Amino acid sequence: MSACKCSGVISVETALYGRADSVTCSEGQPSYKTSTTDCSLTDTLALLKRRCDGKRVCELNANGFGGSDPCRGTYKYLQTQYSCFPATHQVTCEHSLAHLHCDEGLVINVYVADYGRHDQTTCSYQLSSSKIRNTDCSRPTSHVSESCNGKNSCIVEASNSVFGDPCVGTYKYLDVAYICEYPKSTPEESMGSINTGVFVPDISSTVDLRLDLLKTMLHFRLSTTLLLAATCLLMREVVSTDKVITCDSSSNVQHLSCDMGVISVQAALYGRADNETCDEGRPQQQLANTECSLEGTVDILKKRCNGKKLCEINRNVVHTSDPCPGIYKYLETKYTCFPAIRLVTCEQSLAHLFCDVGQVIFVYGADYGRRDQTTCSYKRPASQTENVYCSHPTSKVADSCNGKNSCTIKASNSVFGDPCGGTYKYLEVAYTCIYPGVLPKQSLSAR
Incomplete structure (x- = not known):
């Protein structure tokens, strides 16, 4: 399962857990399990909105709907229709300060905020496994919207003293999605329904800010995890x-x-x-x-x-x-x-950087090694992916490729050296395409 992600956030529009036709998710099922087509669980939409609205990525499976069965004996599916709204997405690790801010003349409108932990990778640098093991402790909070809505800038501390402790012993983080908009005509309109801490988009205030709206219908078997990712048709080159x-x-x-x-x-x-x-x-x-x-x-x-x-x-x-x-x-x-082109190439494979006719490569940065356990891990033993602190910056990609229209470089120890023996590594490159003699508007200094 794959998805294209953007800087937008999810707004669930409709959701059904049950069955509305006899065709969807019917493969291998006897007819009596697909014959009931008016079966739906009440409050499915509310549950999906509570779990997913305002987030960039949302994962859930059918176990979350196992509390009641709307049609026993019928093979059911989860069907969700959602939209993508542009938003600023900010993650702040525990004991750090979240700084929300807008351009002059605009004010903050918080879509949603969660404090806790819902994965093992975010804010995990050199932490023991016991501090990141619990990934089911994130809970919505209205504190950020109450503190920041209507302001041009706002600082909130990601701490238990502010949000309480949803999971003692777990290292947590604050996840916020917000937009910048022109102030409403009245304070009441300015707050709207956003300050509940649950994302309820105000279409009238966001229609001029949105990217082209993409509506996607997803059908999954019960055994499949549902992944919702805020997906947009266009990537705007916004800094x-x-x-x-x-x-x-x-x-x-x-x-x-x-x-x-x-x-x-x-x-x-x-x-x-x-x-x-x-x-x-x-x-x-x-x-x-x-x-x-x-x-x-x-x-x-x-x-x-x-x-x-x-x-x-x-x-x-x-x-x-x-x-x-x-x-x-x-x-x-x-x-x-x-904006930049980001390329990941597994060890012993070739990284191919290329630009359109008339443009040349400008490398922002490159690293060779490993810094997570999932990238380039297919069928690899745990011993080859467990060292996630071995990624080293390298200037060799820039030295080899800058100024060329296309460039091929091998992700190998013979080219970059071996920063971690016994670990299966990969090459990460970020680059852009420019016209010869014209540097990017913002170029990164040599690393």
Whole structure:
């Protein structure tokens, strides 16, 4: 099962669990199991909306509907029709600050926010398995919409003190989807039905902001997991800028990600620039020095994250020395997402970079190694995919391909060296196509 993802979010329009015809999901089933065609479970739509509205990706299976059977003896299916709405999607790891912001003259309208954990990969950098094992603890919250709706910018801390603790012992994150819109004429209209924490799109306010609407009908067997992914017909070349602040702790993780395109770090600070950020529970003497910054932080972030779709780091990466002993510090990163072609090539395969006639390749960044257990893992033993901390940046792709119309390079140890013996590796490349002599509007510095 595959899906095209974009920066939009899901809005479930209709859903049916039961059977509406005798043809769908009928293969291999006796006729008596498909003859009832007016069978549907009440509240299926409400359940799908609660689970999926406002998210980029939503997974569920038929077990979620097993509480009651609308037609015993009939072979049923789950059918969902949904739309994709453009939105800013932001993930903030526990003990970090979510910074929601809009351009001048626009205000925030939060579609949905969840605090907890619903996968084992997000905000997982160097965490023990016990802290990411529970993936069924994410719950909706109205706190973000209540705090941020109608404002031009807003900062919310992803912490148990703000949202409660849905799963003790699990390292959590805050997942927010929001849009920027022009202020409504009245405060009542401005809040609408969004501040419940559940996504209910206001078509009248979003129709001018949407990409072309794609409506998709999906039919799946009961044994198949249903994957809803916010899918759009067009990828707009929109550059977005985000800021993430992570309070100082050796266990805290900073999460940078781009729904579309790749990361370009613009600025980074490890230290303290004010006495309010990450100040909860701290005595004044730990907040007094507001001109504290570690030199070279932005270079470290650029080297680790530029050209990637997702980058997770913790303060140990930048804590090479202490710029201000006795002061409680934080890591603040500003980064931009902009369009790029992203290519993943498994070890011993050939990566083929190419551009249209008249254009040439410009490589943003490349890494060779492994940083997750799923990419290039087909029929590989666990021992070859378990080391996810061996991916190394390389300039060899840029050196070989920049300025050419097409370029082929082998993903192999003989080309890039072996960063992790015994691990099956892959090459990740982010590049764009430009006209000769014209650099991209935003080029990433050499990594």
